[in-house]
Amino acid sequence: MFTVGILTISDKGSRGEREDLSGQTIREMIGKLPSRVVAFEVVPDEKEIIARTLRDFTDHKKVDLILTTGGTGVSPRDVTPEATRQVLDLEVPGIAEAMREEGRS
Amino acid sequence: MFTVGILTISDKGSRGEREDLSGQTIREMIGKLPSRVVAFEVVPDEKEIIARTLRDFTDHKKVDLILTTGGTGVSPRDVTPEATRQVLDLEVPGIAEAMREEGRS
């Protein structure tokens, strides 16, 4: 059994202007795995807020796996990859590659 | 309709010692797309010249998509990736990955 944190990055979702359902979809998808969701947050596209929340998930909520969804897509405002990289001890490129490959096929 | 710039990087091509046909081939390939080639240059394998030409394409010629061809291959003189990285605001690793994957298969 591993613990999971789900982080939705959405300006509109964080202001309650839109219901962002992707975090909810992820929760349903991992329901089949031996996992327990212990953190679930929606934050705006702000680098410092994203990084702080990721650190809170790992350091205080003792999350084993964090799944993020959202972010603006390719634009100067797409800060999710940079915020994530900021809190990493180690980047494993093959994981991102496998995700992108799966997304392409 | 989007605008395209084609940049051939070739020492010999830029000195007129060899006709580098790859830029011409790209022009034909994208002829099927709703695109218009607004810039077409051949430059030598010099980092500063490559970077300056890329900036000219984006800033003055208002090119939406730049396609480069050539560069020396794997050698200390292969400066195209570094010159390209120098002018990027944002690197999207999945695009290069998809190109390389397509090239392998």
Add this chain to the structure above:
Amino acid sequence: MFTVGILTISDKGSRGEREDLSGQTIREMIGKLPSRVVAFEVVPDEKEIIARTLRDFTDHKKVDLILTTGGTGVSPRDVTPEATRQVLDLEVPGIAEAMREEGRS
């Protein structure tokens, strides 16, 4: 005919506490290629030792291709990628990608 160096990174193997057979397996695998193994070492998971041995392979033993095996896997002690990057003139991302893709399929 190209020359090959095989480097096994293994704390236990380097202390003789365990026989790490992966280097030997690589030697057998490349036996089918027009290659000659001119260097074969087992070293511990220490960044400086790994980097020094890689430099010895390229600079003194004139190895054309280095194949490494081992390293601890994903952990703070997994220093092989960083040690390797330290001695590179040029990183070719597509080679690592192709290896990981092959490993996934």
